[in-house]
Amino acid sequence: MPNGWSTKPLADIVKEKISYGIVQAGPHVPDGIPYIKSSDVRGTINPNALQRTSQEIHFKYRRSSVHPGDIVFSLRGNIGESAIVPACLPEANLTQGTARISVSVEHSNLFHYYQLASEKILNRVNALSKGSTFKEISLEELRKVKVLCAPLPEQKQIAQILSTWDRAITTTEHLLANSQQQKKALMQQLLTGKKRLLDKNGVRFSGEWKVSKLSTLFERVTTKNNGQSTNVVTMSGQHGLIRQEDFFKKTVASETLDGYFLLRQGQFAYNKSYSNGYPMGAIKRLNRYPDGVVTTLYICFELSDSDRSDSDFWEHYFESGLLNKGLSQIAHEGGRAHGLLNVKPSDFFSLKVPVPSFEEQQKIATVLSSADQEISALQQKLDALKQEKKALMQQLLTGKRRVLV
Known part of the structure; x- marks a missing residue:
């Protein structure tokens, strides 16, 4: 155990009891209260993709309502996936397959979000999951899961370092998605003749294919x-x-x-x-x-x-x-x-x-292959960033590598 660190069950680091939410959310209400299902929890939460329940149902389950900064944890389906409720969701709720972990002021929510995403914790969660065809972890077992706790200043510093990697990963993912979309549009234009390139003399290709x-x-x-x-x-x-x-x-x-x-x-x-x-x-x-x-x-x-x-x-x-x-x-x-x-x-x-003519085929292929190379380079960069983050998590979240506070 690193000097100054301790091990605690999840139940001991929260300000409110870890709980799940709505049993029956009812039909989608366009102007209702958004609620988070386990399938919505994928490292982040997309507020625009959430279903909404009525004010009455939300009020009935108000004890499970979540607030910005709370950690949301999937109990079934994609077991172990977690996310932090974004600031743009001031009022929201959960379904029964999702748990709210509201970290106390003595702890960093971001630090424990990374703890829950670590390989060690995910392996523990999977080991505690029950069921043959439909596996899930109970709230009782989740509350017992033990996490490492560094002093609060160190938690915040570790969280800040890992969030820097997350921002780099997100930026690269956006660049990759944009490059893929641009290549897709380019394929539709070039491979149908809607857009013609220049030949070796700098003259635009013409004539019917x-x-x-x-x-x-x-x-x-x-x-x-x-x-x-x-x-x-x-x-x-x-x-x-x-x-x-x-x-x-x-x-x-x-x-x-x-x-x-x-x-x-x-x-x-x-x-x-x-x-x-x-x-x-x-x-x-x-x-x-x-x-x-x-x-x-x-x-x-x-x-x-x-x-x-x-x-x-x-x-x-x-x-x-x-x-x-x-x-x-x-x-x-x-x-x-x-x-x-x-x-x-x-x-x-x-x-x-x-x-098209053989020369035009070659020109089109060169442009699209160049787009492929750009996509491949971004994919390699993204894979490298994810590997670096994974290695950092293993070192920082266990105290094997200490940070300056």
Whole structure:
């Protein structure tokens, strides 16, 4: 135990008894009192997203009303998530799945917010949670959870340091979201010809784009593996074609891989399974590895002529979702067996797409790839900041590293 520090149960650091709120909030009342559900607690609280209950129900449960600075803690669902009630919520309440922790004046609410978000406390909370299909922690158990307490000036200093990291993380998250939105808008403009770039002579590209079937641009790949590769890859919307062991932390393919398709680097695969952000399935290019083994449920293909078609351009085109309208027209009714769209290869390759000149394809791909690099750099910065904050929390919140007050 660090010199001057102590350990106390949560029940001993609050000015009011830790409690949960409204059992039945009733229908949404537009001009009513906002209330916080467990699903609203995600590190922060968005006041604009809150449901509202009537004045009568709020008055009935006034003992559980929360005020700016109170810590809100999720008891079920996303167990252990916490947030501080923002100043813009002078009057609000809770639901039964959420607890109010109102820290006494002898303690820093921000310090204990970080304590509750620490790995040690979250592990303890999960261990105390009961239930098989629907886990939750009781108020009784939550009140017993022990937290480390530094002297108040040290609590405030630690909270200030960690909040600096939080501000940097929030700023980077906003920059990342803006870059992603800008790239999305850029894709919609450049890949449809609404916005034209300049050619190598500084003259804006002009002229109508040719409309072609996918079958004239691509050839289907049906090469069976037959022992050539053991690199089983799966498709992720966020990560693209990635090794199964890296994505699932285990191999879920069958032991015999001979019947699988063999995909070479630079070739594409269409996963007919719909997922978040990909309502008509995703098309990804194999970028990470020289080869990969994929399920025969994927439609695999490659460029027919790389001197007339730019692979990077088509990777951006498939990622843009511009093919979704055509896919929705060829996905047959009742075909969503096991989450798969019923899209036949012949129908897939009959889809028509607008095709700019090779030079314009290259220019568009360069601009969009540059946007991708900016997004990747921001994502790396964000990941680094989160790791640095996590390391700081482990040191500062345990007293292993002391601060100057």
